[in-house]
Amino acid sequence: MTDKEKDIQTDSQDTANGQQPAAEENNAGGNVQAEKAPEEGELEKKQQELNEIRDKYLRLVAEFDNFRKRTAKERVELIQTANKEVILAMLDVLDDCDRAYRQLETATDIDAMRDGVVLVFNKLKSTLQAKGLRPMESMHEEFNPDMHEAITEIPAPAEDLKGKVIDELQKGYYLNDKLIRYAKVVVGK
Incomplete structure (x- = not known):
């Protein structure tokens, strides 16, 4: 028998006994380990990156939640003491x-x-x-619905007072140049 025939016979006997041939075992195991080693390393690296990103995300969410609570509290305090x-x-x-x-x-x-x-x-x-409070001057001014609230209209005592404020029932006010109360007025028609 030749060496090749002996190897084939040994392999067939090992296979019949449920064992893999030694050459295949080493070869197959080496390929699996060679393939698994880079995949496992990459997988571990990706898992570590994922864990880092997840940790950063959770920290960011917690930080934003704390910021939101802090600003809400400051706003309430500001409103109470404004x-x-x-x-x-x-x-x-x-x-x-x-x-x-x-x-x-x-x-x-x-x-x-x-x-x-x-x-x-x-x-x-x-x-x-x-x-910063300043009264609005309305008397004998043109009626402006953005600044005045017309309570009623009456006939104008003079031609030049038509469409103008004849009487002021309640003054309007500005606070730092922002209108805070409309003037309640009587308008001539």
Whole structure:
């Protein structure tokens, strides 16, 4: 028998016994390991990248959620304390009103009471103007639906007052050049 025939016979006996031939075993195992090694390395690398991206995503979501909660809390605090400056400035006027009220109970001089009320009123106006409040001038101006609220129309007493504001029932106001209250007016037709 030749060496080749011996190998074939040995292989067939090993196969019959349930064993793979040694040459095939080494060859097949080597190819599988050679194929698996790069695939497993790549798979582990991709899995690690995926885990890093997932971690960054979760951190970003948590950071955004914290930012949203923090800004909502700051907004609520800002709204609650936004009027603090105006209220503090108005306390002086309130104190003056209290003093004027106490004087009204005992005062007999009408002129002195009127002067006191005028002083308090002027202080109130100046305090509000210092905070940016400005009254709207509407009398004898053209009616503008963006600034005026027409309560009624009446016949104009003169030709030049047609379509203009004849009477102002409630003043309109601006706060820092932004309209905050429309003027309620009577318009001539």
